[in-house]
Amino acid sequence: MKNFDTDVAVVGAGLIGSATALALRQRGVAVVMLERDLGGSRASGVNFGGVRRQGRSPAQLHLAARAHPIWADLKAKIGIDGEYVRSGHIKLARSQADLTALAAYAARVADFDLGLEILEGRAFRERYPCFGPEIIGGSFCPGDGQANPRLVAAAYAQAARQAGCEVIERCPVTGITREGDGFLLRCGDAVAVRARRLVNAAGAWGAGIAAALGDDIPMRFDYPTILVTEPLPPIVSVNIGIEGGGFYGRQVERGNLVMGGGFGVASGDGASRPDSGALARIGGRAAAILPATRHARVIRIWAGIEGYTADKNPFIGESANVPGLFHAFGFSGGGFQIAPAVGEVLCELICEGRSSTPVEAFRPDRFQQQSAEPGRTP
Amino acid sequence: MSGRPSPEIRPVVVGAGPAGIRAAEALVAAGLRPVVLDEGERAGGQIYRQPPAAFSRSRKALYGFEAGKAERLHATFAALRAHIDYRPRTLVWNAVPGELHVMGDAGPATVPFSHLVLATGATDRIYPFKGWTLPGVFSMGGAQIALKAQGCTIGETVALVGTGPLLYLVAYQYTKAGARIAVILDSARFTDQIAGAPAMLRQPATLAKGLYYVAWLKARGIMIVNGAIPMAAEGTERVERLVWRTPAGEGRVACDAIALGYGLRAETQIADLLGCRFSYSAAEHESLPASDATGRTSVAGVYIGGDGAGILGADAAEAAGTRAALALCEDAGLGVDGAATGALEARVGRWRGFRAGIRRAFPEPVAADFALADDVILCRCEEITVGALRAACREDGVDELNRLKALTRIGMGRCQGRMCGPAARALLAHHSGRSPGDVGRLRGQAPIKPMPLAPMPLVFDEAKP
Amino acid sequence: MRRAVDQDRPSISFFINGQRFTGKLGDTVLTAVLTQAGHLRTSEFEHQPRAGFCLMGACQDCWVVTEAGPAVRACSTLLEDGMAFVIEGLPGT
Ligand SMILES: Cc1cc2nc3c(=O)[nH]c(=O)nc-3n(C[C@H](O)[C@H](O)[C@H](O)COP(=O)(O)OP(=O)(O)OC[C@H]3O[C@@H](n4cnc5c(N)ncnc54)[C@H](O)[C@@H]3O)c2cc1C
Ligand SMILES: Cc1cc2nc3c(=O)[nH]c(=O)nc-3n(C[C@H](O)[C@H](O)[C@H](O)COP(=O)(O)OP(=O)(O)OC[C@H]3O[C@@H](n4cnc5c(N)ncnc54)[C@H](O)[C@@H]3O)c2cc1C
Ligand code: FES
Numbered sequence: 001m002k003n004f005d006t007d008v009a010v011v012g013a014g015l016i017g018s019a020t021a022l023a024l025r026q027r028g029v030a031v032v033m034l035e036r037d038l039g040g041s042r043a044s045g046v047n048f049g050g051v052r053r054q055g056r057s058p059a060q061l062h063l064a065a066r067a068h069p070i071w072a073d074l075k076a077k078i079g080i081d082g083e084y085v086r087s088g089h090i091k092l093a094r095s096q097a098d099l100t101a102l103a104a105y106a107a108r109v110a111d112f113d114l115g116l117e118i119l120e121g122r123a124f125r126e127r128y129p130c131f132g133p134e135i136i137g138g139s140f141c142p143g144d145g146q147a148n149p150r151l152v153a154a155a156y157a158q159a160a161r162q163a164g165c166e167v168i169e170r171c172p173v174t175g176i177t178r179e180g181d182g183f184l185l186r187c188g189d190a191v192a193v194r195a196r197r198l199v200n201a202a203g204a205w206g207a208g209i210a211a212a213l214g215d216d217i218p219m220r221f222d223y224p225t226i227l228v229t230e231p232l233p234p235i236v237s238v239n240i241g242i243e244g245g246g247f248y249g250r251q252v253e254r255g256n257l258v259m260g261g262g263f264g265v266a267s268g269d270g271a272s273r274p275d276s277g278a279l280a281r282i283g284g285r286a287a288a289i290l291p292a293t294r295h296a297r298v299i300r301i302w303a304g305i306e307g308y309t310a311d312k313n314p315f316i317g318e319s320a321n322v323p324g325l326f327h328a329f330g331f332s333g334g335g336f337q338i339a340p341a342v343g344e345v346l347c348e349l350i351c352e353g354r355s356s357t358p359v360e361a362f363r364p365d366r367f368q369q370q371s372a373e374p375g376r377t378p
Numbered sequence: 379m380s381g382r383p384s385p386e387i388r389p390v391v392v393g394a395g396p397a398g399i400r401a402a403e404a405l406v407a408a409g410l411r412p413v414v415l416d417e418g419e420r421a422g423g424q425i426y427r428q429p430p431a432a433f434s435r436s437r438k439a440l441y442g443f444e445a446g447k448a449e450r451l452h453a454t455f456a457a458l459r460a461h462i463d464y465r466p467r468t469l470v471w472n473a474v475p476g477e478l479h480v481m482g483d484a485g486p487a488t489v490p491f492s493h494l495v496l497a498t499g500a501t502d503r504i505y506p507f508k509g510w511t512l513p514g515v516f517s518m519g520g521a522q523i524a525l526k527a528q529g530c531t532i533g534e535t536v537a538l539v540g541t542g543p544l545l546y547l548v549a550y551q552y553t554k555a556g557a558r559i560a561v562i563l564d565s566a567r568f569t570d571q572i573a574g575a576p577a578m579l580r581q582p583a584t585l586a587k588g589l590y591y592v593a594w595l596k597a598r599g600i601m602i603v604n605g606a607i608p609m610a611a612e613g614t615e616r617v618e619r620l621v622w623r624t625p626a627g628e629g630r631v632a633c634d635a636i637a638l639g640y641g642l643r644a645e646t647q648i649a650d651l652l653g654c655r656f657s658y659s660a661a662e663h664e665s666l667p668a669s670d671a672t673g674r675t676s677v678a679g680v681y682i683g684g685d686g687a688g689i690l691g692a693d694a695a696e697a698a699g700t701r702a703a704l705a706l707c708e709d710a711g712l713g714v715d716g717a718a719t720g721a722l723e724a725r726v727g728r729w730r731g732f733r734a735g736i737r738r739a740f741p742e743p744v745a746a747d748f749a750l751a752d753d754v755i756l757c758r759c760e761e762i763t764v765g766a767l768r769a770a771c772r773e774d775g776v777d778e779l780n781r782l783k784a785l786t787r788i789g790m791g792r793c794q795g796r797m798c799g800p801a802a803r804a805l806l807a808h809h810s811g812r813s814p815g816d817v818g819r820l821r822g823q824a825p826i827k828p829m830p831l832a833p834m835p836l837v838f839d840e841a842k843p
Numbered sequence: 844m845r846r847a848v849d850q851d852r853p854s855i856s857f858f859i860n861g862q863r864f865t866g867k868l869g870d871t872v873l874t875a876v877l878t879q880a881g882h883l884r885t886s887e888f889e890h891q892p893r894a895g896f897c898l899m900g901a902c903q904d905c906w907v908v909t910e911a912g913p914a915v916r917a918c919s920t921l922l923e924d925g926m927a928f929v930i931e932g933l934p935g936t
Contacts, residue, residue: 038781045784150784158774229831230792231887254760255887267474267653276479276488279472279829287832295912297828299792301472417900419921424899430921432869435849501901513882513894520898520918528874529849555847615881615892758896758904761888792903797896828903830913 002191004166006032008350009185009195011173011209013039016328016335017201018156019343022077025163027351032193033157033165034185036172036270040153043203043335046304048226048248048260049149050239051337052089053114054141055105059313059361060334061112066341066357068143074152077340078159082152083253089144089239090128092289093120093137098243102139114141130236132291138243146239146250149336156339173202176212181324197324197350204307205270206315206329210364213322217315218367219330223264223272223303227282229296231255236290247285257293259286264303272303308332316342316362318349326350327364383409387710389703390415390478390491392470392648395423396692397684397699398497399455404703405495406461408712413463413489415470415480417827421455424499424519424685425692428452429527440526442551443587447692472824473651479824485833493679493706496649496667497699500642500685505540505743505801506764508754509611510638518544518639522551531557533635537620539608541565541740542641546591549600560633562595563606563622565640565743571604574739581732584691603629607748611636623749641740642689643800647822649686652677658815661734662688663742663800665819671723673702674709681706694729697722744804756805757798759791767805777810779803779818789820792828844877858910858927860935866922873898873905873917876928883907883917885931892932 008024010017013035021031033039051071053064075081093099099120106116119127120137128138161167168191175186176198185193200209207219232255239250249259261282264274278301287294309315309330319325328346335342341357348355389405391398394416405412420428426441426448441448458464465482470489472479478489502517509515516524516532518540524530531552537560538545549559578585595602605624612619621630649667650656655676656665666688673681683702684695701722704714750756752765770776770785779802782788788802789795795802799820807814852867857875866875873895876883882892883905895905898918905917910927929936 038778041781041784154774154781154784227831230828273474273651274824276474276477279479279825279831280486280833283831283833294832295914296831297792297906297914298825298831299794299828300790301824417919419919429849430869432852432867433849434851439848501899502897511886511891511893511896513877513892515896517897517899517902520896523898523918524844524874525847528869528871529847530844530874530878531847532844534845557845557847616894755889758886758893758902761886792906793901796901827900828906 001189004032004191004193006030006166006193006195008197008199009034009183009193010199010201011185012201012203012205013157013160013167013169014042014044014201014203015040015153015156015339016044016203016331016342017199018153018160019339020199020201020328020346021160021165022156022163023343023347024350025160025165027347029351031165032195033160033167034171034173034187034191034193035167035169038169039157039167043304043306044153044339045150046226046302047149047336048224048258049146049250049336050089050241050248051084051147052141052144052239052241053112053337054089054091054116054139054144055241056334057313058109058112060338061109062357063338063341063345063359065112066344067338070340071145071147071337078152078155080151080155082155083148084145085147085253086143086145087237087239087250089141089241090138092131092135092240092242094134094243095136099137101243106139115143116141130290130292132288134288140238144239148252173209176209178213178322183324197326199346199350200325200327200329203329204305206307206327210319210327213319213325215319215321215325215327215364216368217327217364219307219309221266221305222308223266223305224260224333225262225264225274225278225282225301225303226258226260227279227298228300229257229293230299232257232293232296235292240289242289247282247289249286249290257286257290257296261285270305272305274301274303306331306333310367314362315364316345316359317364320365383710383712386492388490388492389413389495389706390489390493391495391497392416392478393423393497393499393684393686394418394421394455394464394466395497395499395684395695396426396451397499397686397695397702398423398495399451399458400696400699401495401497401683401703402458402462403454404700405706406458408707411461411463413465413491415465415468415478415489417467417469419466421464421466422448422452426451427523427527429529433529435529444692451696469827470648471826471829473648475652481829481833493710494681495699495702495706496680496682496686497684497695498645498648498686500644500689501796502639503641503643503800504638504797505640505748506750506754506756506798507608507610507748508751509613509617511755511758512611512613512617513615514613514617514634515611515636515638518548518637519642521637522548525551525555531555532637533633534558535560535633536635536637537561537563537631537633538637539563539620540639541743542639543588543736543740544639544641546588546595548637549595550591553595553598553600559595559600560631561620562600562602563608564602564604564740565607566740567605570741571739574735574737577731577735577738580728580735584732607743609749640743642685644686644688646686647794647826649675649680649682650822651824652680654680656819658819659688660815661737663814671726672705672719673698674705679709690726690729690733694726697725701726756801757788757791759793760787762787764805767802768809771806771809776806777812777817779806779820782806783820794823794826795820844874846878855922855924857922857925859930859933862935870922871918872907872915872920872922872926872928875922876907876917876930880930880933882932883930
């Protein structure tokens with residue numbers, strides 16, 4: 001049995017856990033991070049790689065705005081640029097109603113400086129000859145982009161380690177108990193960690209960790225599905241989404257088209273797989289949206305595991321019931337872009353008890369206390 | 379108990395090679411009507427591959443010593459046709475519990491199963507070397523297929539590189555077809571071959587055939603170099619020269635084609651997708667679906683036989699295919715003759731002993747044997763170099779194959795690691811100081827082979843998730 | 844690739860970059876092309892010529908683009924009369 005005694009224990013070495021650990025280490029806080037598999041091998045490493053603000057709720061845009069400059073300077077933070085490119089993000093419209101919805105969104109988030117541009121008609125076709133006839137326009141966000149999650153997630157975990165965080169991989173937390181004001185975490189008989197504060201960054205498994213400490217937080221699992229084609233000649237550089245959802249895609253520099261849409265299924269024991277219709281569904285949509293891909297071949301398909309909340313916003317903040325326990329999970333398919341900011345915010349919450357970025361909307365107990373008193377802004 | 383098969387039993391066999399055909403035969407004998415899926419044009423699998431109909435060579439010309447067996451297997455299959463649902467040119471590209479996803483002439487389809495026999499065979503085991511992506515370099519199996527299925531040799535002057543009995547068989551077949559053999563480079567040393575002989579005596583006829591080929595080649599003055607490691611295939615547009623190294627020094631020879639292969643590796647993706655447990659076989663240097671002597675895997679209703687369960691050769695494949703099908707029958711409550719199953723298991727067991735001898739005679743070259751320069755392409759799909767792999771081991775401390783994949787793209791390309799996987803694993807083990815069994819394995823992923831993005835009409839369906 | 848035995852089969856024609864070639868009934872696309880040209884495709888990243896490798900549908904290094912758009916896996920696709928391929932780096936492109 002290996003024993004550790006530390007200020008903060010982090011469960012989960014995905015992007016959220018790693019970004020938090022890294023920020024804490026940069027303030028000199030002692031951190032031990034426990035990861036069941038390999039750091040960054042779950043949602044953080046297998047996601048679509050969309051680094052996008054457009055489409056997020058105003059509540060999340062504060063976090064997104066804070067993350068935005070970190071992406072541009074990722075190399076300074078984690079040692080690699082993670083293939084991040086500011087390619088822009090376009091949300092496509094198939095109908096006038098879609099365009100109206102996109103314009104309404106642009107108006108709603110006007111304060112956030114996203115630079116959204118609604119395109120339609122000839123201007124749209126001329127700028128984007130790649131899109132099929134069913135697509136009639138879209139909303140373009142020039143500052144959004146894309147990155148390679150495989151590289152970014154692994155590098156974040158590695159950066160936390162290099163900053164002095166004890167990262168213990170292949171180490172599932174099997175038991176958590178309160179010990180005085182702190183916590184005792186056990187990974188079978190192999191590792192025991194005593195910590196004054198605990199960060200629950202267990203991703204889709206976050207609600208389970210919360211429940212182990214008596215926090216009942218509603219969350220459901222889902223399994224977003226991704227397809228990758230063989231390398232293709234350049235077709236499109238902008239990161240693509242579509243109003244109403246159902247498809248997202250991007251062509252990486254090497255030529256592969258990475259795309260997703262819809263959800264797979266659980267396949268037992270923390271694993272997931274695409275549903276039977278995934279290829280026909282996503283491939284069919286891709287070919288309709290980007291006709292130049294219609295003869296392409298798909299070489300990889302997978303489904304990741306993600307935790308979803310009722311309002312699609314994550315849980316971020318200290319537990320109302322268990323002081324010293326900080327939750328950060330339930331990112332509902334959108335945690336990649338904001339993760340660098342979430343790490344900094346958690347660090348602030350832990351070290352200072354408040355964050356310079358508003359995160360009130362993400363209170364972990366928001367579904368228990370629908371009538372939460374409005375005075376508790378951070 | 380012996381009963382009538384219930385209509386709930388929907389057996390499916392993947393692979394129409396020796397193992398799959400014998401499995402289908404046993405299922406039909408038990409009163410079942412299996413679906414038999416195979417990606418190939420015609421039944422027969424690898425060794426008894428049938429050329430397209432336009433060819434006219436006799437079986438004797440095609441299969442040599444094995445002509446009788448080929449004839450019997452093809453005849454069995456012809457007789458089965460009316461009793462099975464045979465779907466050639468049908469790729470199984472994905473598998474989920476109870477269901478195979480296939481791509482055939484009529485497009486994508488789903489094939490439900492209650493019981494599944496996997497008889498997916500093997501492909502060449504490759505270790506790359508400098509220049510192996512040049513036109514003119516083919517796999518050893520590929521060289522044989524060119525001749526068997528197309529009446530072609532891969533060149534006029536051919537060098538054969540690797541190890542294993544196929545090296546000598548191909549040299550023999552090629553010489554008879556009028557090609558010139560520039561050299562046979564066998565990484566096995568002569569002493570290895572002596573060491574393997576006792577175990578190989580378990581199949582004296584097969585051993586004798588092997589010795590016959592070697593003697594035949596030597597009698598014709600064909601150069602055989604033992605303990606040799608290929609250094610480079612050189613040439614600008616295509617192969618012009620092969621350079622190698624032995625403890626005694628360097629050698630080189632002009633050639634216009636090279637066949638490369640170090641034995642075979644099992645095709646195991648479907649078992650992987652179905653969640654079968656795998657274990658690393660130190661003897662075979664690969665991770666294989668765990669199966670018992672009956673062919674049962676760790677997943678109920680999924681059976682495996684033939685080279686796809688671990689390389690044992692064609693005769694063993696026939697026996698193992700029958701045995702796996704009988705296991706299915708047992709589990710489905712159909713009567714099975716206990717003496718027959720015991721005899722089949724014994725037959726496969728004898729081949730296991732022979733195989734151990736082959737492994738000793740033609741051992742897997744170890745990573746340290748290869749003076750692979752950093753600029754050698756390891757993954758031909760994504761064009762990833764040995765240097766990139768080494769850098770990941772060195773700089774990122776990678777010691778696990780899927781992490782290596784995440785960081786370097788090894789195994790992510792079109793072939794899913796079929797070509798680079800064994801070498802990547804050996805190199806990773808070497809550089810991380812772990813054993814090959816401990817560095818993990820590249821997991822099979824859908825699609826098992828590339829799938830068209832849009833085999834269906836191009837519409838954005840209205841179903842929004 | 845060199846024709847050796849069993850080559851007495853009817854001729855069929857096909858096209859590479861618009862130029863007419865003759866193959867034989869029963870040829871795979873790979874055989875038909877490589878008995879008369881040096882390669883099947885150009886690799887995506889290093890732009891090197893490639894001419895297949897495994898001949899058994901495993902390596903995926905033999906995909907050839909057709910004029911109609913879809914690509915075919917040359918080693919496991921039988922040549923049909925009139926097939927037309929586009930191959931970078933061969934005459935006609
Ligand atoms: C397919 C897919 C596509 C997506 N696309 C995008 C996108 O384009 N843009 C975007 O912004 N977001 C996207 N997301 C969402 C984003 O990936 C996630 O929100 C984000 O990665 C969550 O990070 P995490 O660290 O919380 O989760 P994870 O990366 O899942 O990390 C949680 C970690 O906790 C570990 N863990 C769990 N239980 C235990 C335990 N008991 N003991 C020890 N360790 C444990 C897990 O092994 C895991 O590594 C996508 C998600 C998926 C699945
Ligand atoms: C190129 C080659 C040449 C060989 N030559 C010889 C030889 O000369 N002498 C010798 O003793 N041994 C030879 N072997 C070994 C010999 O092939 C095997 O021992 C024997 O054929 C194994 O039989 P099998 O039924 O297990 O598999 P195979 O004969 O390989 O049959 C497997 C079948 O499964 C099909 N299949 C696999 N995956 C899928 C899928 N996903 N979807 C649909 N169909 C699928 C394949 O198309 C194939 O027809 C050779 C092997 C190879 C690869
Ligand atoms: S040559 Fe390998 S797939 Fe065709």
